[in-house]
Amino acid sequence: MWSVKICNELFNSYKFLGKFFITVDGNLDPVMLEKYNSYIKNLKDFLGDYLSEDDEDCNYIPKNLPGKVEGEKHSLQEYLNKLNKLIGLEKVKKDVNSLINLVQIRKLRQDRGIKQPSMSLHLVFSGNPGTGKTTVARLLSKIYHEIGLLSKGHLIETDRSGLVGGYVGQTAIKTRDVVDQAMGGILFIDEAYSLASTSENDYGKEAINTILKSMEDNRDDLIVIVAGYPELMDRFLHSNPGLESRFNKFIYFDDYNAEELYDIFKLMCDEANLVLEKSSEDYAIQYFDKMCENKPQNFANGRVVRNFFEEVITAQANRLVLQEDITDEELNTLTYEDFLVED
Incomplete structure (x- = not known):
């Protein structure tokens, strides 16, 4: 296996x-x-x-x-628990839970033959990279499947390169192929704003029009989530009246604070069976404090933590490989020396 x-x-x-x-x-x-x-x-x-x-x-x-x-399957409550146990993202979890409650009641009304107003369930996820947008979208696809809204409950993630072709006619074919793969689940389009170009020779508009038609034709078994930086996503939605009318639900993903970044790092260590010495733990806490004090506008959040984690375990490997006899405790311990990779 x-x-x-x-x-x-x-x-x-x-x-x-x-x-x-x-x-x-x-x-x-x-x-x-x-x-x-x-x-x-x-x-x-x-x-x-x-x-x-x-x-x-x-x-x-x-x-x-x-x-x-x-793949392992879980119950609706288990998926909801996974969502609510995510580090940080408190407002996101509140908004998503409200959306799930709305969908459940709409599904109940539908099953009982009660009339209800039409509503678009397509979403805009805005925020910096590494804030958990794909993770939340994937959980949402599973939850919607368990509720009965989506027939399959899978997630297909793509971006401009997966939708736009290099010559006339290719883009519509590529886009329809991706949409077909997403049927019964969620189509997640990262950096969706890159599709809205002002150039007449750009085929991004063709991809947008193909997606909009597919959303209209498959409204009962397809949900589209577009994601990207907040300002660029606003510009993207205003570029086409069809986008504005179909994407009217917004969920904003805040940057993680220093404590949450440390919690993500600690979780990575726990999953790798690694423990931190007191001095290395103090260093990591201070490191993320400084990181948040001086973070750039387009801060990469969880991806920065992942990169830092990989640098630390590489430093540990470089330190340990010079030893002849390595104990299990040494293999599973990160020392202060391992954290000096940035100095």
């Missing part, structure tokens, strides 16, 4: 190395980008349910591969 942890580490390593090699010279060749995206998509499809649902950057499409263990 394959290990979910190993598959995720392998997948993320290929993503990291691939991005490095296609941008190493400071230029991004569209042909190489297309090959990279195709490779990553094929790798996602192959690994399928072996990719963790909790990985912010991981998307999976179940394919029922021979010999593959089916």
Whole structure:
């Protein structure tokens, strides 16, 4: 049986190395980008349910591969508990829970044949990167499935590169293919504002029009969530009257504060069976305090924590590999020395 942890580490390593090699010279060749995206998509499809649902950057499409263990299923209450146990995101959780309550009552009225006003359930997720937008969207797809709103309850994540083609006619085909994959679940479009270009020769508008038609034709079994930076998302929605009328529910994802960033880091350590010495714990707390005091406008939040965590465990590996006899306690302990990677 394959290990979910190993598959995720392998997948993320290929993503990291691939991005490095296609941008190493400071230029991004569209042909190489297309090959990279195709490779990553094929790798996602192959690994399928072996990719963790909790990985912010991981998307999976179940394919029922021979010999593959089916993904674990949970009850509605278990998915709700997962949502409400997420670190931080208090306003997001409140808004999402209210939305879920609304959907449940609408579904009950529908099942009893009671008339109700039409309502768009498509969403705008706005906020900086690494604030859990994909994670919340994935949980929402599962919850909606358990309620009976969506027939499959999966999430298909895409962006401009997965929707827009390089020549006339290709974009509509690519977009319809992605929508078909998302039927019965949620289509999550990251950095959706990149589709709204002012250039007449840009095919992003074709992707938008195709998506809008698909939303209209499949309103009973497809939900679309568009995500990105707040100001850019406002500009995106105002670029097309059809977008404004269909996306009227907004959920804003605040940046994590220093305590929440430390909690995310500590959770990563716990999942990796790593403990912190008192001095290293103090260092980490101070590190995230300083990070929040000097964070840039487009702060990457959880992704910054992930990068810091990987730098720390790499420093630990570099320290331990020089020793001849390494105890289990040393393997599972992060020392103050391991945290000096930024100094």
